[in-house]
Amino acid sequence: MRRAWQGRSAGACDADTRPALQPYDGAMTEPVRTQPARTAPAGASPLDEAVARVGDRWTLLLVQALLEGPRRFNELQEALPGIAPNVLSQRLKHLEREMVLVSQPYSRRPPRFAYELTAAGRELAGALRLLAQWGADRSGAPDAEGLRHLACGTPLEARWYCPTCARPVDDDDAGDLRFA
Numbered sequence: 001m002r003r004a005w006q007g008r009s010a011g012a013c014d015a016d017t018r019p020a021l022q023p024y025d026g027a028m029t030e031p032v033r034t035q036p037a038r039t040a041p042a043g044a045s046p047l048d049e050a051v052a053r054v055g056d057r058w059t060l061l062l063v064q065a066l067l068e069g070p071r072r073f074n075e076l077q078e079a080l081p082g083i084a085p086n087v088l089s090q091r092l093k094h095l096e097r098e099m100v101l102v103s104q105p106y107s108r109r110p111p112r113f114a115y116e117l118t119a120a121g122r123e124l125a126g127a128l129r130l131l132a133q134w135g136a137d138r139s140g141a142p143d144a145e146g147l148r149h150l151a152c153g154t155p156l157e158a159r160w161y162c163p164t165c166a167r168p169v170d171d172d173d174a175g176d177l178r179f180a
Contacts, residue, residue, distance in 0.1 A: 060128060063124050101116060129147060
């Protein structure tokens with residue numbers, strides 16, 4: 001059966017109401033930002049600032065995966081079982097805006113990238129080790145172990161150290177600590 005349609009079909013739109021397509025300029029990435037994309041509110045603690053940058057779910061696991069070196073999108077998906085592709089894409093874009101990682105194109109058509117930590121991203125390694133140790137200590141698993149010294153096999157302990165006083169800072173001295 002043929003129908004004669006009068007006017008437009010449902011869902012059709014005029015060309016002038018559609019967003020104009022921009023010509024491809026050959027650029028593979030957005031311009032590099034010189035300032036972080038988002039910060040914690042004024043007067044926020046340094047921890048608030050850190051959480052605003054890397055506190056999303058999957059973000060620290062993504063940084064950990066990149067500590068081994070540059071990886072492509074599919075390699076990161078394999079390293080993080082359970083992460084949805086759209087979430088991985090969002091986290092990568094966020095970390096690039098925060099200057100924690102950089103993307104390097106390796107294919108123009110289709111555009112494909114390899115991701116690598118910046119110096120700021122590599123600085124997170126120490127914090128990740130501390131969190132991993134904390135998690136191992138509280139996991140309750142009998143085989144959960146934290147970091148060990150390769151030379152002698154002894155479990156490592158993290159300590160704060162003051163280079164001016166040339167001594168470790170114990171938990172008893174915690175009241176004397178402050179962020180500058």
